[in-house]
Amino acid sequence: GxxxxxxxxxxxxxxxxxxxxxCDPISGHTALYWYRQSLGQGPEFLIYFQGTGAADDxxxxxDRFFAVRPEGSVSTLKIQRTERGDSAVYLCASxxxxxxxxxxxxxxxxxxxx
Amino acid sequence: xxxxxxxxxxxxxxxxxIVSLNCTYSNSAFQYxxxxxxxxxxxxxxLMYTYSSGNKEDGRFTAQVDKSSKYISLFIRDSQxxxxxxxxxxxQAQGAQKLVFGQGTRLTINP
Numbered sequence: 001g002x003x004x005x006x007x008x009x010x011x012x013x014x015x016x017x018x019x020x021x022x023c024d025p026i027s028g029h030t031a032l033y034w035y036r037q038s039l040g041q042g043p044e045f046l047i048y049f050q051g052t053g054a055a056d057d058x059x060x061x062x063d064r065f066f067a068v069r070p071e072g073s074v075s076t077l078k079i080q081r082t083e084r085g086d087s088a089v090y091l092c093a094s095x096x097x098x099x100x101x102x103x104x105x106x107x108x109x110x111x112x113x114x
Numbered sequence: 115x116x117x118x119x120x121x122x123x124x125x126x127x128x129x130x131x132i133v134s135l136n137c138t139y140s141n142s143a144f145q146y147x148x149x150x151x152x153x154x155x156x157x158x159x160x161l162m163y164t165y166s167s168g169n170k171e172d173g174r175f176t177a178q179v180d181k182s183s184k185y186i187s188l189f190i191r192d193s194q195x196x197x198x199x200x201x202x203x204x205x206q207a208q209g210a211q212k213l214v215f216g217q218g219t220r221l222t223i224n225p
Contacts, residue, residue, distance in 0.1 A: 004157070031211065040122065042202050042215030043158065056211060091157055103213060105150075105157030 002026070004106035006092050012112045013082055021077040021109045025094030032075050033093040033103060034067055043091050049075060082113045117141045118205055120216025129225050133190040137203035137216045140184065144205035144214075147179045149188045152200045152218065161201075162188065193223045 005024040013019050025032050031050055035043035045059040049069045057067075064082075069075040079086055089110050093103040120137045127133055135149075146165055150158035162177035164170050170177045178187040186203050200220045204213040 033212070035213075035215075040217070042118075042120070042204075042218045043213070045212035045214070048211045050211075059212065093157075102160050102163065105159065107155070107157045110155075 004092055004094055004104055006090075006106040006109050008109060009107065010110045010112075012114065014114050015082060015084060017082050017113075019079050019082055019111065021079075021090050021111070023075045023077070023092030023094075023106060025073065025075070025092070026096075026104055029094035029096050029104075030072070031095045031097065031101070031103075032069060033095075034075070034077050035091040035093065035105075037089045037091055037108070039088075046077070079111075082111075084113050087111055087113045115140060116216075117144075117214050118203060118216040120203055120219055122217045122219060124220040124222060126222045126224060127193060129193060129195060129223055131193050131223075133188075133193050133197070133221060133223075135188040135190075135201050135203075135219050135221070137186040138184055139186065139205050139214075141205070141207060141214070142184075143207040143210075145208045146206040147177070147186050148204045148206070148213070149175075149177055149186075150202040150204060150215075152202060154199075158202055195223045195225050198222045 034046040037043040048056040052072045064080045067077045089108040091108045093105045095101040149162040152158040167181040174191045176189040200218045202218045203216040
């Protein structure tokens, strides 16, 4: 079956621009997670959705970052006024249920802010 | 100090060698421990999953958790060139959903 898909695979933008990153979770998975992975580092948690609601957004670095999941399936991570420091791979994961359930990761979106 | 510490390597060993990868953690609330494998330009994929202390074996892979010393290990027996990847340890606290990852260790198995 299809895994987690993310689009675009690569995004190059200029400093100050707005970007949207999309995640399609595995069908039937109720939990969805966003992580950010900088070069040479492990993924860092950003936000977690259970259904349509953001149950934990403690990892969002500042108010330029926002994510939605309006119908409990596809999620969009939105970054306003991008900065060079936002350059990273943005990973999405989904799981069936939450604690103790495997999180399946997508291939990521590589964001480059010039 | 990061909650999960992992030596980034790189680590290079000959084919057939036993590989030992390790992490330490500082948060006593961590109860779930995982090892993920990540190939270049791919997302992490789960290799091993352990709850609390103990050992778990799956084929050539063995995961160990020692909660008394807050030490996590992954052993790979009869290593193959296809095992060349970055290995990430991750931990999860009881009642929390997020995974906390180590930095990742880049491993190369030389034919």
